[in-house]
Amino acid sequence: MEQVLALERAKDPTRRNIPLVVRMKLDLTGANIHLSDWRAISENDRQILIDTPVVSSDGGGRFFAVLREVLESADRDVMPPSEPATPDSVLWLNEAEPVKITVFREEACVQANWAVLPRFERYLLCHAARKEDHALLRTIALDTNSLVVSGS
Numbered sequence: 001m002e003q004v005l006a007l008e009r010a011k012d013p014t015r016r017n018i019p020l021v022v023r024m025k026l027d028l029t030g031a032n033i034h035l036s037d038w039r040a041i042s043e044n045d046r047q048i049l050i051d052t053p054v055v056s057s058d059g060g061g062r063f064f065a066v067l068r069e070v071l072e073s074a075d076r077d078v079m080p081p082s083e084p085a086t087p088d089s090v091l092w093l094n095e096a097e098p099v100k101i102t103v104f105r106e107e108a109c110v111q112a113n114w115a116v117l118p119r120f121e122r123y124l125l126c127h128a129a130r131k132e133d134h135a136l137l138r139t140i141a142l143d144t145n146s147l148v149v150s151g152s
Helices: 006-011 020-029 035-040 043-051 061-073 099-107 119-131 134-141
Strands: none
Touching (some): 020 043, 020 061, 020 119
């Protein structure tokens, strides 16, 4: 399930930083937002962005429209879109688990079946790998349904 992680809520209880679930949606839609824009929008509008799904059938159009409305209601400019994430541009959209992700995941002692891993959990796995942070991946795994920390 796409949600704000417990570690994000603990570290940033007032949600001053853009949560990973929203960052993933921004990547998927090619939408852009400044941190100052995020901080300018209401808590209710932040929750709306967290809850608005990005489904492949609409190409992220609904999320982008909601983002536009939220920014306009906060009297913020809408930034022009960039290229949306594709399997060629990001590892987490690949059908097969990339070797470098498998190696990182195994080094972190986290088990997962990429073929059934939800998109958000793939994003989280690749986020931790990009940071080269095994401890972060283990912490994330404790907050998910499909990533499992195994014995070291």
